[in-house]
Amino acid sequence: MTSPRKQVHLGVHFPGVNSTTVWTEPDSGSQIDFSSFEHLARRAEDARLDFFFLAEGLRLREHKGKVFDLDVVGRPDTLPVLAALAAVTDRIGLAGTINTTFNEPWELARQFATLDVLSGGRAAWNLVTSSDAFTGANFRRGGYLAHADRYARAGEVVEVARALWDSWDDDAVLADAATGEFLRPGAVRRVEHHGAHADVEGTFTTPRGPQGHPVLFQAGDSAQGRDFAAQTADVVFSMHSTFDAGRTFYDDVKGRLPALGRARDSLKILPAVTVVLGDSADDAEERARVIRRQQVSGPGAIAFVEQVWGRDLTSYDPDGPLPLVDPDVEGASITRGRVRHVADPRPVVAQWRDLAAANGWSIRDLVIAVTTRGGFVGTPAHVADEIDRYVQQDASDGFILVPHLTPHGLDDVLGTVVPLLQERGSFRTEYEGATLRDHLGLAHPDAIASAERAIAG
Secondary structure (H helix, E strand, O other): OOOOOOOOEEEEEEOOOOOOOOOOOOOOOOOOOHHHHHHHHHHHHHOOOOEEEEOOOOOOOEEOOEEOOOOOOOOOOHHHHHHHHHHHOOOOEEEEEEEOOOOOHHHHHHHHHHHHHHHOOOEEEEEEOOOOHHHHOOOOOOOOOOHHHHHHHHHHHHHHHHHHHHOEOOOOEOOOOOOOOOEOOOOEOEEEEEOOOOEEEEEOOOOOOOOOOOEEEEOOOOHHHHHHHHHHOOEEEEOOOOHHHHHHHHHHHHHOOHHHOOOHHHOEEEEEEEEEEOOOHHHHHHHHHHHHHHHOOHHHHHHHHHHHHOOOOOOOOOOOOOOOOOOOOOOHHHEEOOOOOOOOOHHHHHHHHHHHHHHOOOHHHHHHHHHOOOEEEEOHHHHHHHHHHHHHOOOOOEEEEOOOOOOOOOHHHHHHHHHHHHHOOOOOOOOOOOOHHHHHOOOOOOOOOOHHHOOOO
16 A cells, blocks of 8 residues: 655745845835735635745845845845735635844744734744844844844744734634623633843733744754744754754654654754756756846855855955965955855865866856756646656755746746646645645644633743
């Protein structure tokens, strides 16, 4: 007897604050007009995808003291966009990235509970952290929070938010026409919490949403981030989009769950991927090559290597060899608002020089090579085969699809690849439930049964 096919989970990512969106194509549109958000969300819902995902940048990135003009600059606030999308869609989940470092748990819990109520149970919160003083300069908390404390704060924020969501019973709001009473006695409980990162005291204002808790996303990749995901998240937004790396990450994170009393299926792992389609393998490869050249312009390549070298390199030809000058290890602040993943750039520069020498790469060629993440390139049939292979062989539970064009960049994928997955029984042809938890196969959290189970401390 054959095992049933695992179901593929798919979401779409609206291009965010980045320098990889192509603006030179004739059908490139606005990243600000609501029509762009609506187009991608509606197309994804028509294809029966799980969710629409919005990233967020709290401050425009600056390079050498100026906004880098090839980055996407300008984005409406995430939560109003998702609330507006709730009015023009019916089933697709609505996921938003909101920072746990610079926002307070009472406010965050209220905002996502409201979105869950308004959308009929489709809200999701992507939990991100920051120890960046540049980003935090515009917030009361500022830049004081040490890097080591960011997950401690995030964990406390989630703990308090869950207590607030659980302080209302699922059926707390009852309109009794005979008595005029709207709340059962004890259906709403007081929450009190006094911790290192949050102080909350009172009765929460917002009824429990249809999902109980909004779905929680998390994207940390460090050991601390993986622990936080295993303890907290429903979905991991993974960076590991090649098959072998995906399986290793999948096994590592899911292997942490049993010790925490969690089932393997209680956490979904979804890498972000790009997809480039063509009529043949060669056609798709050529399209992918052209797109990558569009994404990494000459100025963009120079700006990228300047972040690693920590010095002004504008005198260098992007189509020429890598700089011979050594990196300035104190020049990390040349770019602000972008995560720097290495403390010492010298080993990275040495590795890049070896790669460039071995392959005859220019600066631009090198940047294209090192910034190209795993993705799928080929015919629709090939891409459908690959997506299904990853899921059936436990390299992922699905994917978050990232377009290179706004807002039409995934139209071909949704129109050709998804139907092929549906034909083989790996992806739904209709929504079977009403909430995002239903789409993802996640359990509904039980409401707190008594006042004693609310946070106190």
